[in-house]
Amino acid sequence: xxxxxxxxxxxxxxxxxxxxxxxxxxxxxxxxxxxxxxxxxxxxxxxxxxxxxxxxxxxxxxxxxxxxxxxxxxxxxxxxxxxxxxxxxxxxxxxxxxxxxxxxxxxxxxxxxxxxxxxxxxxxxxxxxxxxxxxxxxxxxxxxxxxxxxxxxxxxxxxxxxxxxxxxxxxxxxxxxxxxxxxxxxxxxxxxxxxxxxxxxxxxxxxxxxxxxxxxxxxxxxxxxxxxxxxxxxxxxxxxxxxxxxxxxxxxxxxxxxxxxxxxxxxxxxxxxxxxxxxxxxxxxxxxxxxxxxxxxxxxxxxxxxxxxxxxxxxxxxxxxxxxxxxxxxxxxxxxxxxxxxxxxxxxxxxxxxxxxxxxxxxxxxxxxxxxxxxxxxxxxxxxxxxxxxxxxxxxxxxxxxxxxxxxxxxxxxxxxxxxxxxxxxxxxxxxxxxxxxxxxxxxxxxxxxxxxxxxxxxxxxxxxxxxxxxxxxxxxxxxxxxxxxxx
Amino acid sequence: xxxxxxxxxxxxxxxxxxxxxxxxxxxxxxxxxxxxxxxxxxxxxxxxxxxxxxxxxxxxxxxxxxxxxxxxxxxxxxxxxxxxxxxxxxxxxxxxxxxxxxxxxxxxxxxxxxxxxxxxxxxxxxxxxxxxxxxxxxxxxxxxxxxxxxxxxxxxxxxxxxxxxxxxxxxxxxxxxxxxxxxxxxxxxxxxxxxxxxxxxxxxxxxxxxxxxxxxx
Numbered sequence: 001x002x003x004x005x006x007x008x009x010x011x012x013x014x015x016x017x018x019x020x021x022x023x024x025x026x027x028x029x030x031x032x033x034x035x036x037x038x039x040x041x042x043x044x045x046x047x048x049x050x051x052x053x054x055x056x057x058x059x060x061x062x063x064x065x066x067x068x069x070x071x072x073x074x075x076x077x078x079x080x081x082x083x084x085x086x087x088x089x090x091x092x093x094x095x096x097x098x099x100x101x102x103x104x105x106x107x108x109x110x111x112x113x114x115x116x117x118x119x120x121x122x123x124x125x126x127x128x129x130x131x132x133x134x135x136x137x138x139x140x141x142x143x144x145x146x147x148x149x150x151x152x153x154x155x156x157x158x159x160x161x162x163x164x165x166x167x168x169x170x171x172x173x174x175x176x177x178x179x180x181x182x183x184x185x186x187x188x189x190x191x192x193x194x195x196x197x198x199x200x201x202x203x204x205x206x207x208x209x210x211x212x213x214x215x216x217x218x219x220x221x222x223x224x225x226x227x228x229x230x231x232x233x234x235x236x237x238x239x240x241x242x243x244x245x246x247x248x249x250x251x252x253x254x255x256x257x258x259x260x261x262x263x264x265x266x267x268x269x270x271x272x273x274x275x276x277x278x279x280x281x282x283x284x285x286x287x288x289x290x291x292x293x294x295x296x297x298x299x300x301x302x303x304x305x306x307x308x309x310x311x312x313x314x315x316x317x318x319x320x321x322x323x324x325x326x327x328x329x330x331x332x333x334x335x336x337x338x339x340x341x342x343x344x345x346x347x348x349x350x351x352x353x354x355x356x357x358x359x360x361x362x363x364x365x366x367x368x369x370x371x372x373x374x375x376x377x378x379x380x381x382x383x384x385x386x387x388x389x390x391x392x393x394x395x396x397x398x399x400x401x402x403x404x405x406x407x408x409x410x411x412x413x414x415x416x417x418x419x420x421x422x423x424x425x426x427x428x429x430x431x432x433x434x435x436x437x438x439x440x441x442x443x444x445x446x447x448x449x450x451x452x453x454x455x456x457x458x459x460x461x462x463x464x465x466x467x468x469x470x471x472x473x474x475x476x477x478x479x480x481x482x483x484x485x486x487x488x
Numbered sequence: 489x490x491x492x493x494x495x496x497x498x499x500x501x502x503x504x505x506x507x508x509x510x511x512x513x514x515x516x517x518x519x520x521x522x523x524x525x526x527x528x529x530x531x532x533x534x535x536x537x538x539x540x541x542x543x544x545x546x547x548x549x550x551x552x553x554x555x556x557x558x559x560x561x562x563x564x565x566x567x568x569x570x571x572x573x574x575x576x577x578x579x580x581x582x583x584x585x586x587x588x589x590x591x592x593x594x595x596x597x598x599x600x601x602x603x604x605x606x607x608x609x610x611x612x613x614x615x616x617x618x619x620x621x622x623x624x625x626x627x628x629x630x631x632x633x634x635x636x637x638x639x640x641x642x643x644x645x646x647x648x649x650x651x652x653x654x655x656x657x658x659x660x661x662x663x664x665x666x667x668x669x670x671x672x673x674x675x676x677x678x679x680x681x682x683x684x685x686x687x688x689x690x691x692x693x694x695x696x697x698x699x700x701x702x703x704x705x
Contacts, residue, residue, distance in 0.1 A: 014670035022670040026644065028651050056684050057677045061645050063623045064630065067530045069522035069540060077522075077544050078515045081551040210524075 021051050025058065062209045126202065127180045129213075130187075132220035133205045134198065135172055135233075138240035140255065145222045147259050148235045154263050158242055158270040159235035169233040176224050242270065245277045278377050279398060285375050289402055290325070292373035297324035301362045308355045325403040328366065332396035335363050336389045363392075370395055499563035506550075507557045518547050521564065525571055528642045531630060532575045533582070542578055546571040561656065564647060569657045572639060579635070622683050629679035637672035640665055 014022075023029050024037050041048050132139065142148050152159040161169060175183060190198065205213065223232050243251055254262055281289060296302055297320075306320035306327070320327040371382055378398070385391035499520070505513035522543060529539035549570050630638060639658060643649045651662040651669070658665070 014667045014674065018674055019666055019670040022673050023651075023666055026651070026669070028666065053677055053681060053684075054673055057680050058645075058673065060622060060626055060680055060684055061630075061641070061676070064531075064626050064645075065623065066523060066646070067527045067536060067539070069526045069543065073522050073526075073540065073544070074515055074518045077518050077547050078511055080544070080548055081514055082511055 017047065017050070018054070021047070021054055025051070025055055062211060064209075065207065066210060068206065124180060127183045127187075129205070129217065130183050131172060131176045131224075132217050133201055134175070135220070135236065136201065136205055136208070136216050137244070138236040139216050139219045139223075141240045141243055141251070142219070142236045143255060143262075144259070145219060145226060145232060147262070148223075148232045148239070150259065150263055151239060151266065152231060152235050155266045155270050157274070158266050159231075159238050161234035161238040162241060165237035165241055166234060168237050169230060172233050172237075173230060176229075239266075242266075242273050242277060245280055246273060275381065278381050279394065279401075281375070281378070281398070281401065285378075286402055288373045288375075289370070289398065292370050293325045293328060293399070293402070296328065296366050296369055301358070301365075302327075305355065305358055305362070308351065308358065311351050323403065325399050328370075329396050329399035329403060331359055331363065331366075332392050332399055334359060335367070335392035336396060367392065367395060370399075374398070497559075497563070500559045503554070503557055503563055504559065507554045509554075514551060517550075517563075521567060522547075524646050525567065528568070528639075528646050529571060529575055531642050532572075532635075532639060533578055534631075538578060538582075542571060542574045545574055562653065565649070565653050565656050568643065568647065568649075572657050575639075622680075625680060625683045629676050632679060633672055633675055637668055637675065640668050641672050641676070644669060 020029070020033070020037055024034060029037065041051060126133075142151075148159070175186065178186065187195070187198065208216075223229055223236070226232055243254060246254075254265065257265065302320070302324065306317045309316035309320060309327070316327075371379060374382070382391050382394055385394060499517065502513045502517045502520075506517060525543045525546065526536075526539050529542050530536050533539055533542065546567060550567060630641065633641065636658065640654050643654045643657060649657070651665040654669075655662045655665045660668070
C-alpha cells in the first residue's frame with residue numbers, strides 16, 4: 001500500500017462499535033457512555049469478545065522495545081542550548097556550527113556550567129533502581145507483596161530460603177538501605193564476573209517496557225516499606241529459585257494465574273518442583289558426574305557389555321562407545337524395571353539372559369560409583385528413595401539430563417535439515433527436540449517409554465495443541481513405578 | 489491559578505526555571521523526556537540516528553522559545569507538536585532523497601536489535617525469548633500502519649496522551665483522533681490476532697484479560 005492510500009484509509013470512518021470500544025479502553029468515554037456500553041457488553045458476547053481482543057492487541061504493544069537516547073544526549077543537548085544562549089542572534093538552524101564548536105572544545109567549557117547532577121542523571125537513576133533491577137526476576141515471579149505474604153502462610157516450604165537465597169536476601173536488604181554513593185562503591189567492589197551479571201540484569205531491565213518497570217519499582221518499594229521486609233525478600237528469592245527451574249511456558253502461565261489459583265498450584269505441586277530443582281545439577285556437578293560416567297565407560301565390564309549388546313541390537317556397540325551416558329541410562333531404566341522389561345532385552349533368548357546376568361552383576365557397583373560423584377543434596381534425595389527401583393529411575397533421569405546437557409555437542413551432531421527444523425521451534429520445544437535428536441543419535445531412535453514419559457514432550461504444545469496454552473509439567477509422582485509404561 | 493498549575497506539573501516548574509536561563513533545569517527537562525521522544529520519533533521516521541537528531545532539534549527549539557514561554561498547554565503536548573512537525577518534514581525530505589538515490593534500505597534501520605526467533609531461542613534469557621517473536625510481529629504491524637495512524641498509536645501508547653492532546657499534536661479534532669485510533673487498532677488487531685491467540689502476549693501483560701483463564705489445570 002502506498003503512503004497515499006494509507007492516508008486515504010486513515011480518514012475513512014471507523015466502525016462505530018469499534019470506535020466506542022476503543023474509546024472505552026482508552027478511558028475516553030464519559031460516565032453515561034460507559035454505562036451504556038457496559039450494559040451492552042453484559043448482554044452481547046460478541047462485543048465482549050471484540051473488546052477483549054482489542055485490549056489484548058493493545059497490551060501486546062507493550063512488548064515493543066523502547067529506545068533510549070544515547071548516553072551523551074542530555075549533555076550535548078544542554079551544551080548546544082548553552083551555546084545558543086551565548087549566541088545572541090538566536091538564528092535558526094545553527095546546529096552544525098554548535099557541533100563543530102563543541103568538538104573544538106567550546107562545548108567543554110560550557111559543559112562546566114552544567115551541574116554534576118545533570119550529567120550523571122542516568123547513572124543516578126540506575127543506582128536508584130539497582131535493588132529492583134537485581135531482583136526484577138524474583139519480583140516478577142512473585143507479582144505482588146501480598147502474594148509473598150500469603151505464600152509464607154499457605155506454603156511455608158516454598159517460601160523457605162535456601163542458604164544462598166538467605167544470603168542474597170541479606171545483600172538485597174543492605175543494598176536497599178545503602179545510599180547511592182555506597183551502591184556505587186558496592187558495584188566498584190564487585191569482581192568482573194559478578195559485575196557482568198549485574199550488567200546482564202541491567203540490559204534485561206532496559207529491555208522491559210517502562211510500564212513494567214514502573215510496576216516492578218512499585219512492588220519493590222512496597223516490599224521495602226513493609227514492616228517485615230526480610231522474610232518477604234527471602235520468600236521472593238526462594239519462590240524464584242523454586243519456579244525458575246520450571247519450563248518457561250509454565251512459568252509464564254503461573255505468572256498469569258490469579259493469586260488464589262497460583263497459591264493452590266504451589267501448595268499442590270511445590271514438593272515436586274523442589275525435588276526437580278534438587279536434581280538439577282550445576283555445571284561443576286555435572287562435570288563430576290560425567291567423570292564418573294567416563295570412568296565406568298573405560299572399565300572392562302562396560303566394554304564387554306557393549307559387545308554383547310551389539311548382538312541384541314545393531315548399532316548398540318557404537319552407542320555404548322560414543323554415548324556411554326545413554327547406554328548407562330538405558331541400563332538404569334532396566335534396573336528400575338528389574339531388568340525383565342522386554343524392550344530392554346529382547347531377541348535371542350540365551351544372549352539376552354547372559355546380558356541380563358552381567359548387567360545385574362555390574363549395576364550395584366556402577367550405581368555406587370555414579371552416586372558417589374553426585375553432590376550431597378542429590379545423594380540425600382537418592383537415599384530417601386522408596387525402593388531400589390525408584391532410586392535407579394532417579395539415576396536414569398540424572399543420566400538423561402547429563403546426556404542432554406551439552407548443547408554445543410548437540411548442535412555439532414545435528415545435520416543441517418534437522419538443525420533448521422529445531423531452530424524454528426519455540427525455545428522450550430527447541431531444547432527438548434535438540435535433546436531428543438542428539439541423545440539417541442540418528443540410528444538409535446528415542447526409546448520412548450523407557451523413562452516413563454509420554455510419546456511426545458509433555459510441555460509446550462503451543463503450536464499444534466488445543467487452544468489451551470502451555471500445559472503444566474506432569475508431576476513426577478503422577479506416573480509411579482507401578483504405572484504401565486507408555487507405548488513409544 | 490497559574491501558580492497552582494505550575495506547582496502540580498513538574499514540567500511546568502522546570503520550564504519556568506528554563507525561562508530564567510537555568511541550564512540545570514533544562515538538563516532535567518531533557519532527561520525526563522528524551523527516551524520517550526526518541527522512541528516515538530524512531531518509530532515515526534524509522535531511523536534511530538535521525539530520531540535522535542530530531543529529538544535534539546525539538547529540545548533546542550523549546551530552548552530558543554523559552555523567553556516566550558507561558559504555562560498553558562501541557563509541556564509534552566508542545567514538545568511533541570514540535571517533534572511531530574520535524575518528523576513530517578524529515579520524512580518528506582527523505583522521500584525526496586529516495587527518489588533521487590534509490591538507495592537500498594538497510595534491513596533494519598530503526599537501530600533496534602531485531603530479534604530473529606532463532607537468535608532469540610538460543611541465546612536470550614527465557615523470558616525475553618518468549619517475547620521475541622511477538623515483538624517482531626508488533627513491529628511489523630506498527631510499520632504497516634499509515635503515517636497518521638502510527639503517530640496516533642505511538643502518542644497514545646508511549647506517551648499516554650488522551651485524544652485531545654493527540655489531536656493538538658497532530659492538528660486534528662479529538663473526534664478525528666477517536667476514529668483514527670479505532671481504525672489503527674482494528675488494523676493492529678487483524679495483524680496481531682494470530683500471534684496473540686497463541687498466548688504469546690500473555691507473559692508481559694499480566695493486567696491483560698487472561699486468554700486461557702477457563703482452561704486452568
